[in-house]
Amino acid sequence: MAIKFPKAHEKFKEYLRGGNHRITPERFDVLDAALEYKGHFGADDLYIKMKNNGLNVSRATIYNTLELLALCELLAKRHFGDNKTHYESSFNRKNHDHLVCVNCGKIKEFSSDQIQDIVDKVCADLDFTSSGYSFTIFGNCNKAGNCPDKQ
Numbered sequence: 001m002a003i004k005f006p007k008a009h010e011k012f013k014e015y016l017r018g019g020n021h022r023i024t025p026e027r028f029d030v031l032d033a034a035l036e037y038k039g040h041f042g043a044d045d046l047y048i049k050m051k052n053n054g055l056n057v058s059r060a061t062i063y064n065t066l067e068l069l070a071l072c073e074l075l076a077k078r079h080f081g082d083n084k085t086h087y088e089s090s091f092n093r094k095n096h097d098h099l100v101c102v103n104c105g106k107i108k109e110f111s112s113d114q115i116q117d118i119v120d121k122v123c124a125d126l127d128f129t130s131s132g133y134s135f136t137i138f139g140n141c142n143k144a145g146n147c148p149d150k151q
Contacts, residue, residue, distance in 0.1 A: 004032050004035070004036070005031070005032065005091065007091075008035060009031065011074060012027070012028070012068075012069065012074060015068070015071070016068070019068075021068065026061050027061070027065045029050065029057055030046070030057060030061065030062055030066065030069070031065070033046055033049060034066065034075055034087060034089065035074070035089050035091055037049070037089070039107075040078060040080075041086065041087055041088070042086055042087070043059070043063045043066055043085070043087075044059075046062055046087075047059050073090060074089070074090060075087045075088065075089060075090055075091075076089075076090040078098070078134070078136075080100045080105075080136065081102065081138060082105065094111060095132070096109045097110055097112065097115060098136045099137050100137070101141045101147055102140060103147055106141060119133050
């Protein structure tokens with residue numbers, strides 16, 4: 001069977017070796033499922049998807065592997081104010097930001113060169129090198145058709 005994400009597999013394998021972590025097929029199943037997931041997901045969402053696809057991976061393996069994938073920067077960890085850790089692929093993706101509706105929980109992604117310019121300027125002014133940033137705007141969907149809780 002062909003590896004779905006060979007560059008990601010290699011990066012993860014190097015990270016695991018460097019940290020003296022075990023290299024197991026289950027961890028790479030989690031990697032593939034996480035990178036294939038469309039949008040933001042929690043560990044339990046991924047667990048259910050993998051179980052439904054016939055993959056036999058424990059919940060603990062999924063939680064532990066997601067943490068490792070975030071540490072090696074193949075996934076990004078996000079917090080959207082719902083006391084749940086969300087993940088999304090950061091592999092071969094452009095940096096982006098989020099709008100979160102506090103009524104329905106809908107998450108919209110957007111990119112803004114102006115925000116990146118502000119990050120760059122603040123870092124330059126404060127003699128700081130950024131390794132990334134997270135910007136999330138919390139609010140409400142304006143149109144009833146966009147928000148199921150506004151109908």
